[in-house]
Amino acid sequence: TQLLEQSPQFLSIQEGENLTVYCNSSSVFSSLQWYRQEPGEGPVLLVTVVTGGEVKKLKRLTFQFGDARKDSSLHITAAQPGDTGLYLCARGATNKLIFGTGTLLAVQP
Amino acid sequence: GAVVSQHPSRVICKSGTSVKIECRSLDFQATTMFWYRQFPKQSLMLMATSNEGSKATYEQGVEKDKFLINHASLTLSTLTVTSAHPEDSSFYICSARPRQSSYNSPLHFGNGTRLTVT
DSSP: OOOOEEEOSEEEEETTOOEEEEEEOSSOOSOEEEEEEOTTSOOEEEEEEOSTTOEEEETTEEEEEOTTSSEEEEEESSOOGGGOEEEEEEEEETTEEEEOOOEEEEEEO | OOOEEEEOSEEEEOTTOOEEEEEEESSSOEEEEEEEEEOTTSOEEEEEEEETTSOOEEOTTOOTTTEEEEEEETTEEEEEEOSOOGGGOEEEEEEEEETTOOTTSOOEEOOOEEEEEO
């Protein structure tokens, strides 16, 4: 069961544009991870956020954890073709990791 | 960094045959490994949790007799798709959690296995 809803599901933009991906849940979670996956490969961890309201930056990527720890966002500034991929949020649940529904991003040169 | 090796990367098999996929943690021990399934342009769906030395825990709707999981050592888990059918064609990804890490700790993923059943 997917407990994390991501939006948008698909996004195609031009190089240089900004974008935001959202990850929402009705449940509170203690931490949340963001991954990026390229075709034919496994997901690669980008960041883990643990504190409500936390903001983390990774070059042109900015991650925010909602104050209530029910949602998170990923903002990409000046997107580049290399940012193309499937972006996944994920939360720990008991002994396992549950992924969000995913956002497929395509950045056109 | 921690490396998870998954083999084979691609496999094509005929309907009715069985296929085994291996997942190895190369430089760490993993008491828990996870198997995910992914359809094109979709997210990863957890199939089962593999615990070393005990039976796997399957997610709701996943047939345990069809997807056999064995976790015989701290560095190896296998997924066998038995009597495969075309609808089993998918991308299967394993991941591993190092010993002594919490459930909130990041997982280390293999590069997946593309299974095509003809």
